[in-house]
Amino acid sequence: SQKIEQNSEALNIQEGKTATLTCNYTNYSPAYLQWYRQDPGRGPVFLLLIRENEKEKRKERLKVTFDTTLKQSLFHITASQPADSATYLCAPFSGNTPLVFGKGTRLSVIA
């Protein structure tokens, strides 16, 4: 069955540093991958989508990579701020199947 692993449950970093979150998947070959942000008590908010033929995608301080050989996506937040503290969810999918979310990584940016 499809399996999604996000590197750790929690990640603490200092303000101004780059946060790197990992999403690994097994037993399927998604053509796309979405990243969402979820704050406590709120629903997820879409951040970025990357396609299998896109090695890298950027949006402001966010950068996502997608390595179909390693079956891995990396999500980077540069110049991190306390306001970036949240849980980040990855969701690889094939386009003809529903989104399947990972458990998420809770990021804490310490001032």
Add this chain to the structure above:
Amino acid sequence: EAGVAQSPRYKIIEKRQSVAFWCNPISGHATLYWYQQILGQGPKLLIQFQNNGVVDDSQLPKDRFSAERLKGVDSTLKIQPAKLEDSAVYLCASSLYGGLAADNEQFFGPGTRLTVL
């Protein structure tokens, strides 16, 4: 633009009782989703509607869960009877397109936190 609305925000019930959640998607969005999010887990799709037809309900426990989307707009999700393991946040989401286009961004509501005692 108004977001996805859900009510109630919180609900506490005894096991074996019934409960219903309501969702109003973003105006014009053809597709509506119900997800279950257990504490510490990612959201799990329960059912997906396109307009008022069901696209996917493969993970909906149909012996106790039901959902409908009358007139292709609002939707209700019902649990009857509830079990302890149904304690979770129930999220509603909507998207503009039907189907599963790659750029079919989903907009989530705030969720309903259900506690079953």
